[in-house]
Amino acid sequence: MVERVLVVTGGSRGIGAATAKLAARELGWAICVNYAGNREAADKVVAEIEAAGGVASAVQGDVSKPEDIQRIFAHADGMGQVVGLVNNAGVVDTAARVDELSADRLARMWAVNLTGSFLCAGEAVKRMSTKKGGPGGAIVNLTSAAAKLGAPGGMVHYAASKGGIDTFTVGLALEVAGEGIRVNGVRPGIIDTDIHASGGDPDRVNKISAGLPMPRPGTAEEVAGAIVWLLSDKASYSTGTVIEVSGGRAITV
Numbered sequence: 001m002v003e004r005v006l007v008v009t010g011g012s013r014g015i016g017a018a019t020a021k022l023a024a025r026e027l028g029w030a031i032c033v034n035y036a037g038n039r040e041a042a043d044k045v046v047a048e049i050e051a052a053g054g055v056a057s058a059v060q061g062d063v064s065k066p067e068d069i070q071r072i073f074a075h076a077d078g079m080g081q082v083v084g085l086v087n088n089a090g091v092v093d094t095a096a097r098v099d100e101l102s103a104d105r106l107a108r109m110w111a112v113n114l115t116g117s118f119l120c121a122g123e124a125v126k127r128m129s130t131k132k133g134g135p136g137g138a139i140v141n142l143t144s145a146a147a148k149l150g151a152p153g154g155m156v157h158y159a160a161s162k163g164g165i166d167t168f169t170v171g172l173a174l175e176v177a178g179e180g181i182r183v184n185g186v187r188p189g190i191i192d193t194d195i196h197a198s199g200g201d202p203d204r205v206n207k208i209s210a211g212l213p214m215p216r217p218g219t220a221e222e223v224a225g226a227i228v229w230l231l232s233d234k235a236s237y238s239t240g241t242v243i244e245v246s247g248g249r250a251i252t253v
């Protein structure tokens with residue numbers, strides 16, 4: 001039988017790594033673990049999946065580079081039939097007000113968080129669409145509570161990139177709903193991963209968490225639970241929706 005393959009972008013650390021491991025265990029799919037630069041972390045995720053009896057393989061690729069996306073999906077094709085994509089790879093930036101942002105910084109934010117997600121989804125749709133001879137499948141996009149909050153005072157550009165992901169999720173869901181592909185989003189709040197240190201504020205999680213409705217940060221595993229549910233057949237009638245995994249942060253009626 002041809003192996004069913006899930007591509008997890010940014011699967012080497014944080015939410016992506018937790019998703020790769022949980023999906024291997026709960027869905028039994030082979031996991032294509034993409035990473036940008038941290039080969040060691042990606043290999044560790046692969047080794048953990050294999051030790052638990054699953055199938056996984058790591059592939060380097062920067063999702064802001066179209067040629068790298070081709071390489072990621074060629075690697076996945078070598079593993080089997082792509083039936084799932086988690087558009088997880090994402091970056092923050094050091095804090096800057098809008099009037100301090102250069103065109104280069106904005107271009108980098110859109111390239112990774114938005115263009116990368118669009119191009120990866122495009123490759124996934126080419127392989128999954130029943131109209132193109134594929135078996136159908138599921139895509140999950142990582143948005144953020146920041147998209148609702150606007151993140152004034154330093155992260156408006158990040159928030160806007162995730163606002164774009166919200167619209168992209170709805171639009172693509174409707175575009176491919178008749179082609180056997182479901183497209184959904186997961187909206188984390190403050191999750192305890194390395195991303196905050198990458199934005200130059202390693203203590204951000206502790207600073208914000210006490211003031212949250214649930215006064216603690218979330219874990220990568222808690223976000224992975226929602227992602228894997230959306231990928232699974234249990235979510236077979238859900239498309240174009242977003243699950244909030246934010247402990248109550250930025251929820252609205």
Ligand code: NAP
Nearest residue numbers: 010012013014015036037038062063089090144191193195
């Ligand atoms: P993280 O801990 O910083 O991990 C980022 C992952 O993405 C790593 O595997 C990294 O690979 C990979 N990556 C970074 N840039 C990449 C690129 N250009 N191409 C391919 N892979 C790339 O991040 P996280 O906190 O798990 O966040 C995952 C997603 O959730 C992001 O989209 C983020 O915006 C979203 N999110 C996170 C939070 C939070 O509080 N943590 C809240 C809301 C939304 P290497 O290991 O090789 O560097």
